[in-house]
Amino acid sequence: MHMHSASSEHQHGEIGEIRYRRITAIWKGSLCLLFLVLCVLLLWIIVAGQTENVEKIYYPMAAILGMWMVGPFFFMFLNRSLQRSTVLLSWDEQHLHAGHRDLPWDQIRKIELTTPAQSKWQLSRSPMYAIYLKDGTRVHIHSDHLLGKKRLLHSLALLQQTLRGHQKMDRD
Known part of the structure; x- marks a missing residue:
């Protein structure tokens, strides 16, 4: 998570933001790709006739299940690693910027993980x-498994603290 001052050059003049590390998306995507290659290799072994009868049942099941379980993650991490911006959330004095939505602080009731x-x-x-x-x-901002538990909790505390500050200012 990176914090930037209001003088930083950002689209909305953010005071704070929560970012993921592009390298995290790249290495997790690479691991998924490696697993998918192994699944394809299992299928190739069957096509090449290098298996016994029992293996002809288990290898395709393992390959298909592996692709089904890991394939969506590969494309999710690929998408995140290719995106221009690595910002999940950002905020300034007036709004919380969540994706393509600008949410005024006075319209937010609470933020949870x-x-x-x-x-x-x-x-x-x-x-x-x-x-x-x-x-x-309710608006959901997915972390896509790109932030560790410690960073998730720290950023949540920071968001909640910022929200409480705005709620206090509104009451005063």
Whole structure:
């Protein structure tokens, strides 16, 4: 997580931001790619006829399950490593900038760290920031497994502290 002063050259003149490290996305994506290559290799072994009868059952099952479980992560990490910006969230005095949305501080009720109740396709659930708005809606910012637990908790505390400061200013 990087903190920048208001004099930094950013699109919104941010005071703070939460970033992931591009190298993290690259090495996690590389590990996924290696695993996918191994899955393809298992399929190639079957096609080349280098297997016994029992292996002809287990190898394709292992390869397909491996691709199903790791494939989406590969594309997620590839996308994150190719994105121009590594900022997950940023904020200034007036707004919290979440993706393409600018959320005014006075419209935010609370910010929590959560995980989806159930992941689509039974994949590993990525921690996300849940931003609860006063109108009852919620905005989710996914961390995509790019921040460690310590950084997630530290950044959550920083966001909550910033929100409390704005809520206190609104009451005064």
